[in-house]
Amino acid sequence: MMDANARPPHSLLFPASISERAREAYWADLKLYLEATVRPRLRPIYEREVRPALVERLGREPDRHEIAGAMLEVDENRWWYLLRTQSQRRAFDATRAIVERQLPQLHERAAALGNGPGSLELDPELKVPAYLQVQAHCMDGGYTGEGGADMLAAGATYDRGMTLHRMGTQGWLCDDVGRSLVAWIQQRFPDFAPRRILELGCTVGHSLLPFKQAFPKAEVLGVDVAGPVLVYGRARAAALGVDVHFSQQNAEKTSFEDGSFDLVFSRILLHETGEGAIPAVFAECNRLLRPGGLMFHSDAPQFDQLDPYTASLRHWDIAFNHEPYMSEYYAMPLETMFEAAGFDPDAMFRASAPSLRLTEGAVRPEETRSGGSYFLAGAWR
Amino acid sequence: MTDQPQIFADPNLERLGLALSALVAEVSILSERMAAVLALAEERGLFGEADVEAYLPDDARSHKWQQARQALIANVFQPLVPEGDG
Numbered sequence: 001m002m003d004a005n006a007r008p009p010h011s012l013l014f015p016a017s018i019s020e021r022a023r024e025a026y027w028a029d030l031k032l033y034l035e036a037t038v039r040p041r042l043r044p045i046y047e048r049e050v051r052p053a054l055v056e057r058l059g060r061e062p063d064r065h066e067i068a069g070a071m072l073e074v075d076e077n078r079w080w081y082l083l084r085t086q087s088q089r090r091a092f093d094a095t096r097a098i099v100e101r102q103l104p105q106l107h108e109r110a111a112a113l114g115n116g117p118g119s120l121e122l123d124p125e126l127k128v129p130a131y132l133q134v135q136a137h138c139m140d141g142g143y144t145g146e147g148g149a150d151m152l153a154a155g156a157t158y159d160r161g162m163t164l165h166r167m168g169t170q171g172w173l174c175d176d177v178g179r180s181l182v183a184w185i186q187q188r189f190p191d192f193a194p195r196r197i198l199e200l201g202c203t204v205g206h207s208l209l210p211f212k213q214a215f216p217k218a219e220v221l222g223v224d225v226a227g228p229v230l231v232y233g234r235a236r237a238a239a240l241g242v243d244v245h246f247s248q249q250n251a252e253k254t255s256f257e258d259g260s261f262d263l264v265f266s267r268i269l270l271h272e273t274g275e276g277a278i279p280a281v282f283a284e285c286n287r288l289l290r291p292g293g294l295m296f297h298s299d300a301p302q303f304d305q306l307d308p309y310t311a312s313l314r315h316w317d318i319a320f321n322h323e324p325y326m327s328e329y330y331a332m333p334l335e336t337m338f339e340a341a342g343f344d345p346d347a348m349f350r351a352s353a354p355s356l357r358l359t360e361g362a363v364r365p366e367e368t369r370s371g372g373s374y375f376l377a378g379a380w381r
Numbered sequence: 382m383t384d385q386p387q388i389f390a391d392p393n394l395e396r397l398g399l400a401l402s403a404l405v406a407e408v409s410i411l412s413e414r415m416a417a418v419l420a421l422a423e424e425r426g427l428f429g430e431a432d433v434e435a436y437l438p439d440d441a442r443s444h445k446w447q448q449a450r451q452a453l454i455a456n457v458f459q460p461l462v463p464e465g466d467g
Contacts, residue, residue: 022413026406072388081388082398090406 004164009172010239011113012232013160014105016098024098027091028165034084036366039313042077046309050074064308068315085320095161099153106152109235116238121247122227129225129250131274131325155204155232162206169363170206173240176357177267177374178210181298184353184376186214189294194218194262198288200251200281201225201269204233209242211263218262223249252280259290265378267298271329278332282341289381295343296378298353300370303330305350334377343379350377399460407453 005015016024050070054062062070071077099106162174170176185192195218202208202222212220222244224230230246237244249255251269264285270278285295303311314330317323335348357363358372365372389395422428438446 018414018417019410022410023406025413026409030402030405078388079398082395083402085388086399086402090402 004168004172009163010236012106012109012156012236012239013163014102016102020094020098020101024091024094024164027087027094030083030087031091031165032367034080034087035369036364038080040366042071042074042080043309045074045076046071051309062308064303064311064315067309067312071312081316081320084316088321091165092157092161095164096153096157099156099160102156103150103153106156109239110152110232113235113238116234117241117243118234118237119245120230120234121245122230123248124227126225126227126248126250129252129273129277131277132225132272151228151231152235154226154228155230155236158229159204159206159232159236166367169357169367171357171362173209174206175210176355177298178207179214180353180356180374181207181265181267181296181376182210182214183356184351185294185296188351192262192294194294196261197221197263198223198254198256198261198265200264200266200285201272202233202246203229205237205242205244205246207267208233208244209237209240212242212244219245221245221247223247223251223254225250252277252284254284254288256288258287259293261288262290262293263295264288264293265296265298269299270297271299271323271326273329274325275328275332278329279337279340282337282343286342286381291381293381294378295338295381296376297334298374298376300326300330301352301375302332302334302377305375338377338379343381347380348378350375352376396460400458403460404457407457 004013005021008015015021046067050067051062054066054070058066072081159174162170163172166174171179194215197211197215197218197220199208199211199220199222202224203226205222208220208222212218220243222230222233224233224246225248227248230248234246237246247255251266251273266281270281273281282295289295300314303314311330314326318327334350335345338348339345352373352375354373355363355368355370358365358368363372387395389398419430419433
């Protein structure tokens with residue numbers, strides 16, 4: 001298998017020493033083993049032992065909460081929870097240690113890259129919303145780099161972690177989601193040619209850059225509340241020579257003019273925000289779009305798309321992976337909320353964009369946490 | 382220990398699991414390092430696996446290796462040890 005240390009996908013990702021990368025790879029491989037090999041073996045235990053007992057006790061089929069609770073009594077699943085949590089945490093720790101040792105190199109490279117073709121606008125006065133988790137998915141410091149003053153470390157840790165912890169299943173530029181979503185849009189709506197595109201919660205630009213690459217004539221912008229991931233994102237975009245613009249703003253209320261975008265989207269943003277923020281984000285999308293513009297939000301599928309056992313698997317993320325808002329977000333009636341934000345029910349859709357990496361045969365479905373496709377829900381303005 | 386919620390009723394079992402996963406990390410890292418050293422030595426025509434097996438360290442090296450061993454033990458068994466400086 002190709003190693004991103006031997007052939008870094010861009011010039012801000014530096015090779016680690018053999019001990020560092022063996023440590024990082026161990027925890028990443030343990031995660032992959034737990035996801036791809038161990039977790040599928042837990043379902044037969046549920047079907048064989050846990051479900052019949054629950055049905056007998058309740059007199060009906062159990063819901064996701066009851067399943068998650070009962071499965072935590074199963075020793076094999078307890079070991080999975082324990083090791084999965086530990087591997088998640090330690091993989092990010094290993095990555096952060098590498099990034100911290102490489103910080104002088106990283107700063108030197110970022111300075112040499114300059115601004116690149118894109119731009120960056122920071123707002124030091126912007127208030128970081130209380131819902132933003134300092135330890136989002138067990139990554140110490142989260143997206144804002146809390147506890148450390150370095151402006152590149154949080155983004156570099158997130159980028160290196162996302163790239164290497166999934167062993168390249170997202171592609172070495174971590175762009176399978178973005179590429180797959182934009183490919184789906186181009187195939188489904190071949191006449192749609194957005195001139196101005198905005199991603200809400202873009203972090204370092206993993207999903208943003210593919211939109212510029214697919215719509216090269218469009219002006220492509222990304223906002224995020226976390227400044228450090230944008231600083232790194234600008235440097236990364238410069239390293240890749242992609243012309244995108246980063247701006248530190250809150251997706252609930254941006255500074256852009258009414259009707260100034262053709263496409264506004266988010267990817268794995270909404271489950272990081274609280275219940276209060278989401279209606280405001282949808283209303284902001286409606287305000288920002290021109291008539292005929294498109295809004296979509298891509299995240300893991302809503303609970304109503306899943307069987308109760310599959311839905312119960314999110315319990316680990318919610319309770320152990322510092323993703324407390326997943327529980328309420330995935331239960332939200334998205335279409336009702338889109339309508340409340342001003343979108344027409346007849347112009348809404350839900351879809352599943354097939355993973356290009358899967359279609360290309362580069363990964364197996366069980367190696368992807370998404371099962372090989374990316375859920376999206378949206379509406380035309 | 383971290384601030385994560387308890388999974389097993391018996392905290393000792395939990396600590397043992399964390400120690401085990403850390404131990405395998407060390408074994409995995411060591412194996413890769415050793416493989417790299419051997420690959421380099423063989424590529425450069427210096428020595429092979431049998432030479433490594435027969436090697437005897439001097440006192441200074443023995444001391445250094447002991448320190449490394451103690452650090453390994455402290456790292457692997459950290460989840461079983463109470464927090465603080467003692």
